[in-house]
Amino acid sequence: MEIKILKNIMGVNDQVAGKNRELLEKNKVFTINIMASPGAGKTSTVLQTIKALKPLRVGVIEGDISSTIDAETVAKVGVPVVQINTGGECHLDANMIQNALGNLPLDEMDVLMIENVGNLVCPADFKLGESLKALIASVPEGDDKPYKYPGMFTAVDVIILNKIDLLPYVKFSVEAFTQAVKGINSKAQIFPISCTTGEGVEAWGKWLKKRIKDTGK
Amino acid sequence: MEIKILKNIMGVNDQVAGKNRELLEKNKVFTINIMASPGAGKTSTVLQTIKALKPLRVGVIEGDISSTIDAETVAKVGVPVVQINTGGECHLDANMIQNALGNLPLDEMDVLMIENVGNLVCPADFKLGESLKALIASVPEGDDKPYKYPGMFTAVDVIILNKIDLLPYVKFSVEAFTQAVKGINSKAQIFPISCTTGEGVEAWGKWLKKRIKDTGK
Numbered sequence: 283m284e285i286k287i288l289k290n291i292m293g294v295n296d297q298v299a300g301k302n303r304e305l306l307e308k309n310k311v312f313t314i315n316i317m318a319s320p321g322a323g324k325t326s327t328v329l330q331t332i333k334a335l336k337p338l339r340v341g342v343i344e345g346d347i348s349s350t351i352d353a354e355t356v357a358k359v360g361v362p363v364v365q366i367n368t369g370g371e372c373h374l375d376a377n378m379i380q381n382a383l384g385n386l387p388l389d390e391m392d393v394l395m396i397e398n399v400g401n402l403v404c405p406a407d408f409k410l411g412e413s414l415k416a417l418i419a420s421v422p423e424g425d426d427k428p429y430k431y432p433g434m435f436t437a438v439d440v441i442i443l444n445k446i447d448l449l450p451y452v453k454f455s456v457e458a459f460t461q462a463v464k465g466i467n468s469k470a471q472i473f474p475i476s477c478t479t480g481e482g483v484e485a486w487g488k489w490l491k492k493r494i495k496d497t498g499k
Numbered sequence: 500m501e502i503k504i505l506k507n508i509m510g511v512n513d514q515v516a517g518k519n520r521e522l523l524e525k526n527k528v529f530t531i532n533i534m535a536s537p538g539a540g541k542t543s544t545v546l547q548t549i550k551a552l553k554p555l556r557v558g559v560i561e562g563d564i565s566s567t568i569d570a571e572t573v574a575k576v577g578v579p580v581v582q583i584n585t586g587g588e589c590h591l592d593a594n595m596i597q598n599a600l601g602n603l604p605l606d607e608m609d610v611l612m613i614e615n616v617g618n619l620v621c622p623a624d625f626k627l628g629e630s631l632k633a634l635i636a637s638v639p640e641g642d643d644k645p646y647k648y649p650g651m652f653t654a655v656d657v658i659i660l661n662k663i664d665l666l667p668y669v670k671f672s673v674e675a676f677t678q679a680v681k682g683i684n685s686k687a688q689i690f691p692i693s694c695t696t697g698e699g700v701e702a703w704g705k706w707l708k709k710r711i712k713d714t715g716k
Contacts, residue, residue, distance in 0.1 A: 319536050319537045319640075320536040320619045320640055320644055320648060321536060321637075321640025321641045321644060346647050347620065347647060347650065348646065348647060348648075349646040351646060351647065370650060372589065372618070372620035372621050399620070400536070400619065400647065401589070401618060401620055402537045402617065402618070403564065403587075403589035403616070403618055403621075404620075404621070420538075420639065422538060422637065422639035422665065423536075423538025424538045426566075426568055427537055427538060429565065429566040429568060430563050430565060430568065430617070431565075431617075432564070432565050433564065433587060447668075448639065448665065448668060451665060451668055452665070
Protein backbone atom coordinates (compact mmCIF):
# COMPACT_ATOMS: atom_id res chain seq x y z
CA MET A 283 0.00 0.00 0.00
CA GLU A 284 2.71 2.46 1.01
CA ILE A 285 4.77 1.48 -2.03
CA LYS A 286 1.78 2.07 -4.28
CA ILE A 287 1.31 5.61 -2.99
CA LEU A 288 5.01 6.32 -3.42
CA LYS A 289 4.99 4.99 -6.98
CA ASN A 290 2.02 7.19 -7.70
CA ILE A 291 3.78 10.30 -6.42
CA MET A 292 6.91 9.46 -8.41
CA GLY A 293 4.85 8.78 -11.53
CA VAL A 294 3.11 12.16 -11.34
CA ASN A 295 6.43 13.86 -10.64
CA ASP A 296 8.07 12.20 -13.66
CA GLN A 297 5.18 13.30 -15.88
CA VAL A 298 5.52 16.94 -14.81
CA ALA A 299 9.31 16.70 -15.11
CA GLY A 300 8.81 15.53 -18.70
CA LYS A 301 6.70 18.59 -19.43
CA ASN A 302 9.34 20.86 -17.86
CA ARG A 303 11.97 19.22 -20.04
CA GLU A 304 9.88 19.80 -23.18
CA LEU A 305 9.36 23.47 -22.32
CA LEU A 306 13.05 23.96 -21.56
CA GLU A 307 14.18 22.20 -24.74
CA LYS A 308 11.68 24.21 -26.81
CA ASN A 309 13.37 27.33 -25.44
CA LYS A 310 16.85 25.81 -25.93
CA VAL A 311 17.66 26.11 -22.22
CA PHE A 312 20.22 23.64 -20.86
CA THR A 313 19.23 22.85 -17.26
CA ILE A 314 21.42 21.71 -14.37
CA ASN A 315 20.02 20.25 -11.14
CA ILE A 316 22.60 21.06 -8.45
CA MET A 317 22.49 18.94 -5.32
CA ALA A 318 24.68 18.94 -2.20
CA SER A 319 24.85 18.83 1.58
CA PRO A 320 23.96 22.01 3.48
CA GLY A 321 26.89 24.39 3.25
CA ALA A 322 28.86 22.59 0.52
CA GLY A 323 28.95 25.81 -1.50
CA LYS A 324 26.08 25.49 -3.96
CA THR A 325 25.43 29.23 -4.28
CA SER A 326 29.15 30.06 -4.53
CA THR A 327 29.48 27.45 -7.28
CA VAL A 328 26.46 28.90 -9.09
CA LEU A 329 28.10 32.34 -9.02
CA GLN A 330 31.45 31.02 -10.27
CA THR A 331 29.70 29.02 -13.00
CA ILE A 332 27.72 32.05 -14.21
CA LYS A 333 31.06 33.83 -14.75
CA ALA A 334 32.73 30.80 -16.34
CA LEU A 335 29.86 30.26 -18.81
CA LYS A 336 29.94 33.79 -20.25
CA PRO A 337 28.75 34.85 -22.82
CA LEU A 338 26.01 32.22 -22.24
CA ARG A 339 23.04 33.74 -20.43
CA VAL A 340 22.17 31.99 -17.18
CA GLY A 341 18.98 32.02 -15.09
CA VAL A 342 18.72 30.54 -11.59
CA ILE A 343 16.12 28.82 -9.41
CA GLU A 344 17.03 28.80 -5.71
CA GLY A 345 15.49 26.06 -3.59
CA ASP A 346 15.45 26.44 0.19
CA ILE A 347 13.22 25.32 3.02
CA SER A 348 13.10 28.91 4.21
CA SER A 349 14.72 32.34 3.60
CA THR A 350 15.62 34.28 0.43
CA ILE A 351 19.33 34.71 1.26
CA ASP A 352 20.61 32.78 -1.76
CA ALA A 353 18.25 34.42 -4.27
CA GLU A 354 19.32 37.87 -3.03
CA THR A 355 22.99 36.90 -3.44
CA VAL A 356 22.42 35.67 -6.99
CA ALA A 357 20.21 38.63 -7.97
CA LYS A 358 23.15 40.94 -7.17
CA VAL A 359 25.09 39.65 -10.19
CA GLY A 360 22.22 40.67 -12.45
CA VAL A 361 20.80 37.35 -13.60
CA PRO A 362 17.10 36.38 -13.46
CA VAL A 363 16.38 34.35 -10.31
CA VAL A 364 13.35 32.79 -8.66
CA GLN A 365 13.35 31.61 -5.03
CA ILE A 366 11.33 28.54 -4.10
CA ASN A 367 10.69 28.12 -0.38
CA THR A 368 9.60 24.53 0.17
CA GLY A 369 8.32 25.35 3.66
CA GLY A 370 9.63 22.12 5.16
CA GLU A 371 9.91 19.79 2.15
CA CYS A 372 13.37 18.27 1.98
CA HIS A 373 13.74 18.44 -1.81
CA LEU A 374 12.47 20.26 -4.89
CA ASP A 375 9.96 18.49 -7.12
CA ALA A 376 8.88 18.92 -10.75
CA ASN A 377 5.72 20.78 -9.79
CA MET A 378 7.65 23.48 -7.91
CA ILE A 379 9.91 23.89 -10.95
CA GLN A 380 6.92 24.12 -13.28
CA ASN A 381 5.60 27.06 -11.27
CA ALA A 382 9.00 28.73 -11.16
CA LEU A 383 9.55 28.38 -14.93
CA GLY A 384 6.54 30.62 -15.52
CA ASN A 385 8.42 33.38 -13.74
CA LEU A 386 11.66 33.18 -15.74
CA PRO A 387 12.43 34.75 -19.15
CA LEU A 388 13.26 31.39 -20.79
CA ASP A 389 13.53 32.92 -24.26
CA GLU A 390 16.38 35.13 -23.01
CA MET A 391 18.26 32.29 -21.30
CA ASP A 392 20.75 29.65 -22.50
CA VAL A 393 21.26 27.87 -19.19
CA LEU A 394 19.11 27.30 -16.10
CA MET A 395 20.86 26.38 -12.84
CA ILE A 396 18.55 24.90 -10.21
CA GLU A 397 19.95 24.90 -6.68
CA ASN A 398 18.18 22.12 -4.82
CA VAL A 399 17.57 21.95 -1.03
CA GLY A 400 20.77 21.08 0.88
CA ASN A 401 20.32 17.33 1.37
CA LEU A 402 22.35 14.31 0.21
CA VAL A 403 19.38 11.94 0.27
CA CYS A 404 15.91 12.94 -0.90
CA PRO A 405 16.64 15.22 -3.92
CA ALA A 406 18.29 12.30 -5.78
CA ASP A 407 14.89 10.62 -6.30
CA PHE A 408 13.02 13.53 -7.90
CA LYS A 409 13.47 14.44 -11.57
CA LEU A 410 12.91 18.12 -12.28
CA GLY A 411 13.25 18.15 -16.07
CA GLU A 412 17.00 18.75 -16.04
CA SER A 413 19.59 18.05 -18.75
CA LEU A 414 22.34 17.33 -16.20
CA LYS A 415 22.49 16.24 -12.54
CA ALA A 416 25.45 17.74 -10.66
CA LEU A 417 26.58 16.99 -7.12
CA ILE A 418 28.75 19.38 -5.14
CA ALA A 419 30.77 17.54 -2.52
CA SER A 420 33.10 19.53 -0.26
CA VAL A 421 36.45 18.73 1.32
CA PRO A 422 35.48 19.33 5.00
CA GLU A 423 32.68 16.74 4.69
CA GLY A 424 35.27 13.97 4.42
CA ASP A 425 36.27 11.53 1.70
CA ASP A 426 33.94 8.72 2.86
CA LYS A 427 30.68 10.32 1.71
CA PRO A 428 30.29 8.17 -1.46
CA TYR A 429 30.02 5.09 0.79
CA LYS A 430 27.42 6.71 3.03
CA TYR A 431 25.20 8.36 0.41
CA PRO A 432 25.46 5.94 -2.53
CA GLY A 433 22.03 6.87 -3.92
CA MET A 434 23.10 10.45 -4.55
CA PHE A 435 26.59 9.60 -5.77
CA THR A 436 25.26 7.12 -8.33
CA ALA A 437 22.40 9.37 -9.51
CA VAL A 438 24.58 12.22 -10.78
CA ASP A 439 26.35 12.89 -14.09
CA VAL A 440 29.15 15.05 -12.70
CA ILE A 441 30.70 15.76 -9.29
CA ILE A 442 32.27 19.04 -8.24
CA LEU A 443 34.62 18.69 -5.28
CA ASN A 444 34.54 22.16 -3.70
CA LYS A 445 36.70 23.84 -1.02
CA ILE A 446 40.01 22.29 -2.11
CA ASP A 447 41.67 25.36 -0.54
CA LEU A 448 40.97 23.63 2.80
CA LEU A 449 42.91 20.46 1.88
CA PRO A 450 45.97 21.48 3.96
CA TYR A 451 43.82 21.83 7.10
CA VAL A 452 41.59 18.74 7.10
CA LYS A 453 41.93 14.99 6.71
CA PHE A 454 40.83 14.32 3.13
CA SER A 455 42.39 12.20 0.41
CA VAL A 456 41.35 13.25 -3.10
CA GLU A 457 42.58 9.86 -4.30
CA ALA A 458 40.48 7.93 -1.77
CA PHE A 459 37.45 10.08 -2.66
CA THR A 460 37.99 9.48 -6.39
CA GLN A 461 38.34 5.73 -5.86
CA ALA A 462 35.15 5.65 -3.78
CA VAL A 463 33.24 7.51 -6.50
CA LYS A 464 34.60 5.37 -9.33
CA GLY A 465 33.53 2.23 -7.43
CA ILE A 466 29.85 3.18 -7.65
CA ASN A 467 29.68 5.63 -10.55
CA SER A 468 32.26 5.10 -13.27
CA LYS A 469 30.78 7.69 -15.66
CA ALA A 470 30.76 10.76 -13.40
CA GLN A 471 33.74 13.04 -13.97
CA ILE A 472 35.10 14.84 -10.87
CA PHE A 473 36.14 18.51 -10.92
CA PRO A 474 38.12 19.67 -7.86
CA ILE A 475 37.53 23.42 -7.39
CA SER A 476 37.74 26.21 -4.85
CA CYS A 477 35.09 28.92 -5.08
CA THR A 478 37.25 30.99 -2.71
CA THR A 479 40.45 31.00 -4.80
CA GLY A 480 38.86 30.21 -8.17
CA GLU A 481 41.15 27.19 -8.68
CA GLY A 482 39.69 24.56 -11.01
CA VAL A 483 36.70 26.69 -12.03
CA GLU A 484 38.01 27.18 -15.58
CA ALA A 485 38.28 23.43 -16.23
CA TRP A 486 34.75 22.86 -14.90
CA GLY A 487 33.38 25.73 -16.99
CA LYS A 488 35.14 24.47 -20.12
CA TRP A 489 33.73 20.96 -19.69
CA LEU A 490 30.24 22.32 -19.05
CA LYS A 491 30.36 24.62 -22.09
CA LYS A 492 31.33 21.66 -24.28
CA ARG A 493 28.54 19.57 -22.80
CA ILE A 494 26.03 22.35 -23.47
CA LYS A 495 27.32 22.75 -27.03
CA ASP A 496 27.13 18.98 -27.64
CA THR A 497 23.42 19.02 -26.79
CA GLY A 498 22.85 21.43 -29.65
CA LYS A 499 22.96 24.92 -28.14
CA MET B 500 -5.90 12.65 2.47
CA GLU B 501 -2.14 13.00 2.28
CA ILE B 502 -2.09 14.83 5.60
CA LYS B 503 -4.12 12.07 7.21
CA ILE B 504 -1.60 9.44 6.13
CA LEU B 505 1.26 11.57 7.42
CA LYS B 506 -0.43 12.13 10.78
CA ASN B 507 -0.96 8.42 11.03
CA ILE B 508 2.71 7.67 10.41
CA MET B 509 3.77 10.29 12.96
CA GLY B 510 1.25 8.97 15.49
CA VAL B 511 2.57 5.42 15.22
CA ASN B 512 6.16 6.69 15.41
CA ASP B 513 5.40 8.71 18.55
CA GLN B 514 3.81 5.67 20.19
CA VAL B 515 6.86 3.50 19.56
CA ALA B 516 9.14 6.37 20.64
CA GLY B 517 7.18 6.48 23.92
CA LYS B 518 7.83 2.78 24.45
CA ASN B 519 11.55 3.25 23.69
CA ARG B 520 11.65 6.07 26.24
CA GLU B 521 9.99 3.88 28.89
CA LEU B 522 12.47 1.05 28.28
CA LEU B 523 15.43 3.44 28.40
CA GLU B 524 14.22 5.16 31.57
CA LYS B 525 13.56 1.78 33.22
CA ASN B 526 17.22 0.98 32.53
CA LYS B 527 18.32 4.48 33.62
CA VAL B 528 19.87 5.20 30.21
CA PHE B 529 20.08 8.88 29.23
CA THR B 530 19.63 9.05 25.45
CA ILE B 531 20.90 11.68 23.01
CA ASN B 532 19.62 11.97 19.43
CA ILE B 533 22.49 13.53 17.45
CA MET B 534 21.56 15.20 14.19
CA ALA B 535 23.70 17.08 11.63
CA SER B 536 24.53 17.63 7.97
CA PRO B 537 26.64 14.98 6.25
CA GLY B 538 30.24 15.40 7.34
CA ALA B 539 29.67 17.81 10.23
CA GLY B 540 31.60 15.48 12.51
CA LYS B 541 28.95 13.38 14.25
CA THR B 542 31.14 10.31 14.77
CA SER B 543 34.13 12.40 15.88
CA THR B 544 31.89 14.17 18.39
CA VAL B 545 30.53 10.84 19.65
CA LEU B 546 34.12 9.64 20.23
CA GLN B 547 35.11 12.86 22.04
CA THR B 548 31.93 12.72 24.14
CA ILE B 549 32.52 9.10 25.16
CA LYS B 550 35.91 10.21 26.58
CA ALA B 551 34.49 13.34 28.22
CA LEU B 552 31.68 11.43 29.95
CA LYS B 553 33.95 8.90 31.67
CA PRO B 554 33.35 7.08 34.02
CA LEU B 555 29.79 6.98 32.62
CA ARG B 556 29.30 3.97 30.36
CA VAL B 557 28.17 4.87 26.84
CA GLY B 558 26.53 2.75 24.12
CA VAL B 559 26.06 3.91 20.53
CA ILE B 560 23.58 3.44 17.69
CA GLU B 561 24.96 4.45 14.29
CA GLY B 562 22.42 5.44 11.65
CA ASP B 563 23.48 5.50 8.00
CA ILE B 564 21.82 4.94 4.67
CA SER B 565 24.56 2.49 3.83
CA SER B 566 27.97 1.24 5.09
CA THR B 567 29.30 0.24 8.53
CA ILE B 568 32.23 2.69 8.56
CA ASP B 569 31.03 4.66 11.60
CA ALA B 570 30.11 1.60 13.67
CA GLU B 571 33.57 0.11 13.02
CA THR B 572 35.21 3.37 14.12
CA VAL B 573 33.19 3.48 17.33
CA ALA B 574 33.65 -0.25 18.08
CA LYS B 575 37.42 0.33 18.16
CA VAL B 576 37.13 2.33 21.40
CA GLY B 577 35.46 -0.65 23.08
CA VAL B 578 31.89 0.51 23.57
CA PRO B 579 28.79 -1.45 22.54
CA VAL B 580 27.54 -0.28 19.14
CA VAL B 581 24.76 -1.21 16.73
CA GLN B 582 24.71 -0.06 13.10
CA ILE B 583 21.35 0.71 11.48
CA ASN B 584 21.42 0.88 7.68
CA THR B 585 18.24 2.61 6.60
CA GLY B 586 18.73 1.45 2.99
CA GLY B 587 17.61 4.77 1.55
CA GLU B 588 15.45 6.28 4.29
CA CYS B 589 16.63 9.81 5.05
CA HIS B 590 16.18 9.61 8.84
CA LEU B 591 15.98 7.14 11.74
CA ASP B 592 12.58 6.36 13.19
CA ALA B 593 11.37 4.94 16.51
CA ASN B 594 10.84 1.48 15.06
CA MET B 595 14.46 1.18 13.90
CA ILE B 596 15.59 2.24 17.37
CA GLN B 597 13.27 -0.30 19.04
CA ASN B 598 14.94 -3.07 17.06
CA ALA B 599 18.42 -1.77 17.85
CA LEU B 600 17.72 -1.48 21.61
CA GLY B 601 17.20 -5.26 21.73
CA ASN B 602 20.83 -5.65 20.66
CA LEU B 603 22.39 -3.36 23.28
CA PRO B 604 23.29 -4.21 26.91
CA LEU B 605 21.07 -1.45 28.36
CA ASP B 606 21.60 -2.65 31.95
CA GLU B 607 25.33 -2.01 31.55
CA MET B 608 24.91 1.47 30.04
CA ASP B 609 24.39 4.95 31.49
CA VAL B 610 24.17 6.86 28.21
CA LEU B 611 23.02 6.01 24.69
CA MET B 612 24.21 8.20 21.83
CA ILE B 613 22.19 7.81 18.64
CA GLU B 614 23.88 9.14 15.52
CA ASN B 615 21.11 9.96 13.06
CA VAL B 616 21.41 10.00 9.24
CA GLY B 617 23.30 13.08 7.99
CA ASN B 618 20.42 15.39 7.06
CA LEU B 619 19.34 18.82 8.35
CA VAL B 620 15.69 18.34 7.43
CA CYS B 621 13.86 15.04 7.91
CA PRO B 622 15.33 13.71 11.21
CA ALA B 623 13.92 16.72 13.12
CA ASP B 624 10.36 15.40 12.74
CA PHE B 625 10.87 11.90 14.14
CA LYS B 626 11.02 11.24 17.88
CA LEU B 627 13.15 8.24 18.79
CA GLY B 628 12.56 8.11 22.56
CA GLU B 629 15.50 10.38 23.39
CA SER B 630 16.12 12.48 26.53
CA LEU B 631 17.97 15.19 24.57
CA LYS B 632 18.08 16.38 20.95
CA ALA B 633 21.51 17.66 19.90
CA LEU B 634 22.50 19.33 16.64
CA ILE B 635 26.07 19.42 15.39
CA ALA B 636 26.66 22.39 13.12
CA SER B 637 30.11 22.89 11.61
CA VAL B 638 32.09 26.00 10.71
CA PRO B 639 32.68 25.23 6.99
CA GLU B 640 28.90 24.98 6.46
CA GLY B 641 28.56 28.73 7.02
CA ASP B 642 26.87 30.87 9.66
CA ASP B 643 23.56 31.24 7.76
CA LYS B 644 22.31 27.69 8.30
CA PRO B 645 19.82 28.60 11.12
CA TYR B 646 17.92 30.74 8.58
CA LYS B 647 17.86 27.98 5.99
CA TYR B 648 17.00 25.01 8.21
CA PRO B 649 14.81 26.57 10.92
CA GLY B 650 12.89 23.34 11.61
CA MET B 651 16.04 21.58 12.77
CA PHE B 652 17.48 24.55 14.63
CA THR B 653 14.26 25.07 16.62
CA ALA B 654 13.73 21.36 17.36
CA VAL B 655 16.95 20.83 19.33
CA ASP B 656 17.90 21.32 22.98
CA VAL B 657 21.60 21.99 22.43
CA ILE B 658 23.86 22.93 19.54
CA ILE B 659 27.48 21.89 19.15
CA LEU B 660 29.43 24.08 16.74
CA ASN B 661 32.20 21.79 15.51
CA LYS B 662 35.43 22.44 13.53
CA ILE B 663 36.26 25.78 15.17
CA ASP B 664 39.90 25.01 14.29
CA LEU B 665 38.91 26.00 10.71
CA LEU B 666 37.71 29.50 11.74
CA PRO B 667 40.92 31.18 10.48
CA TYR B 668 40.44 29.70 7.00
CA VAL B 669 36.73 30.21 6.23
CA LYS B 670 34.19 33.02 6.32
CA PHE B 671 32.22 32.34 9.50
CA SER B 672 31.14 34.68 12.29
CA VAL B 673 30.44 32.89 15.58
CA GLU B 674 28.55 35.99 16.70
CA ALA B 675 26.32 36.05 13.60
CA PHE B 676 25.67 32.31 14.01
CA THR B 677 24.80 32.77 17.70
CA GLN B 678 22.44 35.66 16.91
CA ALA B 679 20.73 33.62 14.19
CA VAL B 680 20.22 30.70 16.58
CA LYS B 681 18.95 32.89 19.43
CA GLY B 682 16.41 34.47 17.08
CA ILE B 683 14.61 31.16 16.57
CA ASN B 684 15.63 29.07 19.59
CA SER B 685 16.36 31.03 22.74
CA LYS B 686 16.74 27.96 24.99
CA ALA B 687 19.42 26.04 23.08
CA GLN B 688 22.91 26.53 24.46
CA ILE B 689 25.77 26.56 21.93
CA PHE B 690 29.07 24.78 22.53
CA PRO B 691 31.88 25.67 20.09
CA ILE B 692 34.28 22.73 19.86
CA SER B 693 36.98 21.18 17.71
CA CYS B 694 37.13 17.41 17.60
CA THR B 695 40.55 17.74 15.95
CA THR B 696 42.24 19.84 18.67
CA GLY B 697 39.89 18.93 21.55
CA GLU B 698 39.13 22.60 22.25
CA GLY B 699 35.76 23.14 23.94
CA VAL B 700 35.08 19.44 24.49
CA GLU B 701 35.54 19.71 28.27
CA ALA B 702 32.86 22.45 28.62
CA TRP B 703 30.43 20.43 26.51
CA GLY B 704 31.13 17.25 28.52
CA LYS B 705 30.71 19.09 31.83
CA TRP B 706 27.35 20.54 30.78
CA LEU B 707 26.16 17.15 29.53
CA LYS B 708 27.24 15.37 32.71
CA LYS B 709 25.27 17.88 34.78
CA ARG B 710 22.23 17.46 32.54
CA ILE B 711 22.44 13.69 32.90
CA LYS B 712 22.80 13.99 36.69
CA ASP B 713 19.84 16.39 36.89
CA THR B 714 17.60 13.80 35.26
CA GLY B 715 18.32 11.46 38.14
CA LYS B 716 21.24 9.27 37.04
